Amino acid sequence: MGESKRRKETDKNYGSISNKKIERGIIISSPMIINGREMTIGGAHIDPTELRFSLLFWDKLAWPHNHFVNMNGNAETSYLVECGILSRPIYKVGGDMAESIAKGYIDTYINLEKKHPGEWTMAQSDRGLLLHLDALENDKGASLELFRAIPIPRHDVALADILEFKLKRKDELFSFRHHIDQLTAKIKDSDTPEEDLRKAITEIDTVCSDLLKVSKEYQIPFYISDFKTSLNINPLKVLSAAKKAWDLAEPYGLPAATAAAITGGVLSTLSFKSDYGFRPIKLPKSPYRYAYSIGKELI
Structure with missing residues (x-):
């Protein structure tokens, strides 16, 4: 049976x-480690396992981006955008790049949380985003x-x-x-x-x-x-x-x-x-x- x-x-x-059921969303990232003004970027695409983990357990995915770092995605992320599952919030950068990107992700979370309280969360992993912040x-x-x-x-x-x-x-x-x-x-x-x-x-x-x-x-x-x-x-x-x-x-x-x-x-x-x-x-x-x-x- x-x-x-x-x-x-x-x-x-x-x-x-x-x-x-209440739809829940998660903010994802390509491999990236940010510690203060130090930043290591591991690739321009979402890690395949990271993407599948996020897709399995959440209804909505958000991948923040800016106009200075090329993170356009690939066929898989484009497919999820077409399905209405993945969104690409834009944030501004200025001054130190590492601090700006970290702030962009935090601000994205704060904004989404304010609009939809309790619905959004952040992914943190060695295959995606690792933030070391005073926050x-x-x-x-x-x-x-x-x-x-x-x-x-x-x-x-x-x-x-x-x-x-x-x-x-x-x-x-x-x-x-x-x-x-x-x-x-x-x-x-x-x-x-x-x-x-x-x-x-x-x-x-x-x-x-x-x-x-x-x-x-x-x-x-x-x-x-x-x-x-x-x-x-x-x-x-x-x-x-x-x-x-x-x-x-x-x-x-x-x-x-x-x-x-x-x-x-x-x-x-x-x-x-x-x-x-x-x-x-x-x-x-x-x-x-x-x-x-x-x-x-x-x-």
Whole structure:
């Protein structure tokens, strides 16, 4: 029996979560590292894996550009522009190029967040954009990291196939993102944050398992991968049981995701710890930054 059919028979709420769907967007970049006035550009195009990761989990993509650095894209990004999925916001540059580009990306995020509160986030990875800015304050936020718990399409999977997968598996994809998005609000607004964190981790384990199962059923190659999101919540303040040693705590096991991945005894785990917070705008409850890393095992 397929995973979709099984869930329809056993979960009375299966299929209804899509009615609550809110489109979410992510700001992406070609490979680029910016640290103050130092800048390293790794290419003029979006990395194929970066593009597929972003396309799989988000509804809208934005790739900021300026008129001084040639970042016109390729056939794949042009295809997503034609589909109405990818936009190319323009920002101005002046003075130091590295600082201008960094400001352009931050301003793009701020503007999109103001227009559509809680809908936009930024991608941060060694395959895309890495920003080292004063805008980020250490120990003012938290990170949620999933290890060997999500599927990411292989770099050569056709974009049209990913769009078809998203259409057919929209419930599992939205459920996964919904539980990640709601984590901050669940903990921050809770009278029992430690208990609700444990409950949220169980729910995340379930949605990771569901997503891995339907990815395994589909006839395109996925890697079992890691996933990290940055949250504007301080675990040392919100979680009364947390201490400075929080970062050294053992990660939580994800038994359902581990069983779904079947990676020869390699466990799926989750960690929740202090991280950088984002200062320039009113803090959104939704995550403001995502990253990933590709695993070695194919589903």
